Amino acid sequence: MANVSVDLRGRVAVITGASRGIGRAIATRLAEHGANVVLAARTQGPLDETVNELKLKYKIDAIGVPTDVAQLEDLRNLVDKAITKFKQIDILINVAGVSSQYPFHEQPIEDFEKLAHINYLGYVRLIRLVIVDMIKRKSGQIISVVSGSTLVDPIPRGFLIYSSLKMGLRSFLKGLFWEMREHNIKVTSLLPGVVASDLTDHLKDVAVQQRDRLMDPQAVADMVSFALSVPANACPLELAVINQLTTWTKPIIDYKQTQAK
DSSP states (O other), rough: TSSOOOOOOTTTEEEEESSSHHHHHHHHHHHHHOOOEEEESOHHHHHHHHHHHHHHHHHHOOEEEOOOTOOOOHHHHHHHHHHHSOOOOOOEOOOOOOOOOOOGGSOHHHHHHHHHHIIIIIHHHHHHHHHHHHHTTEEEEEEEEEEGGSSSSSSOOOHHHHHHHHHHHHHHHHHHHHHHGTTTTTEEEEOOOOBBBBBHHHHHOHHHHHTTTTTTTTHHHHHHHHHHHHHOOOOOSSEEOOTTOOOSSSSSSSSOOOOOO
């Protein structure tokens, strides 16, 4: 899929969660397609490393903006830095998120607000900050990583808070798709299965045979390439790529964790 014909030269993409895992794979893919990129992540070091690598390898322009997507002021700063540097934002890729798995009666109450601010408001607020200029220019594309768990009814056990917020996000993005059509703005949701990333790599409880069931981050980057490759008069509303060996009766990840992607 990396060979999909997508010419993004001269276009500017903002990617959150861009220094690791899925976000880094997407940032790399967009740079490969020729886009100038604004990378957002919480940690300065990995962010700077990614920016320098992409500029050197793909001869594009890139900046990194330390960002906590749970903080509105950080999101405003991200957009301001992008506009100051590149004058406009053509593509927004929402990736940053956290996961949390507990039986509901054991989940720390403090998790609720954190998950809501990062996994729902972090997306919605950032979209709100960039979309007004897209409407003025009658051009733009918004791609958001949601979750394959939203395809499951009932919600997978242990993911009640996480997945219910993702379902809300999925509903919001569907509605946004219909609102933005008249403004020539594309809105696409990605619904990936469980991906091998920093979220899973550090967890000792994930057995080797389970790791074989995890998708490579490149599978999600492929979804982005496809969304960006379709004709101007077409827009994928939702793209789902699910682990071929996944069974919903037993989760791939059966551990407790609250680590960031």
